[in-house]
Amino acid sequence: MNLPEKLKYTKEHEWAKLDGDVVVVGITDFAQHELGDIVFVELPAVGRKLGKGEAFGVAESVKTVSDLYSPIAGEVAEINVALETAPEKVNKDCYGVGWLIKIKPANKGDLDSLLSASAYKATVANGR
Amino acid sequence: MTNLRRTPLSHAHHALHARMVDFAGWSMPVLYNSILEEHKAVREKVGIFDVSHMGELEIKGAGARDFLSYLVPSDISKMEEGGVQYSALLNDKGGIIDDLLIYMIAPNRYFLCVNASNTRQDFEWISGQAVGFTDVEVADLSRDYGMLSIQGPNAESLMGLIVSFPLSKLEYYQFVTTMIDETNILLSRTGYTGENGFELFVSWRDTPLMWERIMSRGKSLGLRPIGLGARDTLRLEMRYPLHGHDMNEDTTPYEAGLGWIVKLDKGDFLGKEALVRQKGEGIKRKLVGIELVDKGIAREGYAIMKHGDKVGVVTSGTLSPTLNKGIALGYVPTEFSLVGTTLGINIRDKETEAVVVKTPFVSPKVRRHNAPEKAVLAEDR
Numbered sequence: 001m002n003l004p005e006k007l008k009y010t011k012e013h014e015w016a017k018l019d020g021d022v023v024v025v026g027i028t029d030f031a032q033h034e035l036g037d038i039v040f041v042e043l044p045a046v047g048r049k050l051g052k053g054e055a056f057g058v059a060e061s062v063k064t065v066s067d068l069y070s071p072i073a074g075e076v077a078e079i080n081v082a083l084e085t086a087p088e089k090v091n092k093d094c095y096g097v098g099w100l101i102k103i104k105p106a107n108k109g110d111l112d113s114l115l116s117a118s119a120y121k122a123t124v125a126n127g128r
Numbered sequence: 129m130t131n132l133r134r135t136p137l138s139h140a141h142h143a144l145h146a147r148m149v150d151f152a153g154w155s156m157p158v159l160y161n162s163i164l165e166e167h168k169a170v171r172e173k174v175g176i177f178d179v180s181h182m183g184e185l186e187i188k189g190a191g192a193r194d195f196l197s198y199l200v201p202s203d204i205s206k207m208e209e210g211g212v213q214y215s216a217l218l219n220d221k222g223g224i225i226d227d228l229l230i231y232m233i234a235p236n237r238y239f240l241c242v243n244a245s246n247t248r249q250d251f252e253w254i255s256g257q258a259v260g261f262t263d264v265e266v267a268d269l270s271r272d273y274g275m276l277s278i279q280g281p282n283a284e285s286l287m288g289l290i291v292s293f294p295l296s297k298l299e300y301y302q303f304v305t306t307m308i309d310e311t312n313i314l315l316s317r318t319g320y321t322g323e324n325g326f327e328l329f330v331s332w333r334d335t336p337l338m339w340e341r342i343m344s345r346g347k348s349l350g351l352r353p354i355g356l357g358a359r360d361t362l363r364l365e366m367r368y369p370l371h372g373h374d375m376n377e378d379t380t381p382y383e384a385g386l387g388w389i390v391k392l393d394k395g396d397f398l399g400k401e402a403l404v405r406q407k408g409e410g411i412k413r414k415l416v417g418i419e420l421v422d423k424g425i426a427r428e429g430y431a432i433m434k435h436g437d438k439v440g441v442v443t444s445g446t447l448s449p450t451l452n453k454g455i456a457l458g459y460v461p462t463e464f465s466l467v468g469t470t471l472g473i474n475i476r477d478k479e480t481e482a483v484v485v486k487t488p489f490v491s492p493k494v495r496r497h498n499a500p501e502k503a504v505l506a507e508d509r
Contacts (some may be wrong), residue, residue: 035356036159036162036163037162037163037164037165039164039425039447040424040425040447042424042476058476060425060447061163062163062164062361062446062447063163063357064359065425065427071225098267110245126290
């Protein structure tokens, strides 16, 4: 399982990363693997306000549909429109071109409350 | 998954790093690598499925034929030895207890292949109905047989390498009992994918050997093991209904689009009275094929809408890997069952546009041996 050290994680299997004044959000390698082939991603409208832990969209694989949760509070600044025609990018590169949304954080401190790579790894191991 | 039953191939699945799921109390591979890739392999090359969880029942004795004819709505009188027929077990309301394949071994001996989730219940139902019939024996042979399915354009070339029987002589919905090396098998040209292919019954003990033999010969033909995930997308593209989802004890063959298996003029059978009555009164709801116009996937349980009202429920739904569109089956009132009818599917509290389409969703490469001609289908709809 690929878990970059520099990212922050949630126990709902999202990752988050500060990039300038926005936080980039995606799903983890564990999540994309569990879901299998992702065939459809539904993302929120730019400008939507999200609470921490709020469902902002869904990722659908052939077999299942899975909610996506916002790791932090803030406003949707950008969505990955490429996923509309190529949702498989999430499987191929979940930490890179398969990112989901960028959030303008309500307060940057939110990021610190998220899990480190090793803490996330432990929750995944416990959940199995 | 400690209490799940295992097929004879659980070690093989483990070695292939399959993802195992609970399916009807069985630990089964849902995928080995990717449902989409496995789906494609069956449509373009060849795939092998472990379907050893399927149930096998036997009805034999001098009274077997009359008894079986009473059990199912289809006409088995014209079946020949070596023939296979698709049919169903109905309750007295005409509801579908299970769908099944009937293999005629001899006039006094029939082999039934039934769904894993229903095997015990089917056996008890059939045994219960046998009371009052003379010279009928019913047996559950499910623990004796493993079952493999080999499907796809290269299935015939692959099996030709392994079976000495000339496969060109085996027509759709026929079977032969033959040998692979020293091992007895029952091989039928049947399947659940719409592709040319075969299903193979072999003793439980020899199932791993048979799997290995086929796997080792199939590499150059593009053979891949296929999980239940792709089995579902493949069958759904063909509109083959799945029991427990698209039909159950409360739906009749007429409603499920299986009117072609019912032969009301063949003599008495279980459920006949109810079916005659339903046909007289008219079929009030029908299982239809639905394609999503908008992006999205309709899933089992989602509401089917018309003019803002819920008029039905999706019973199976997926993304069709072949069409790259959402496809689904669901029951709607007959007035909304015509091809071209626009419907809505309630996906996460949003109404997504959909339309009733002609099925199969994808053209099959095979036609069911005992399936209706086009004209009959039109009348049935």
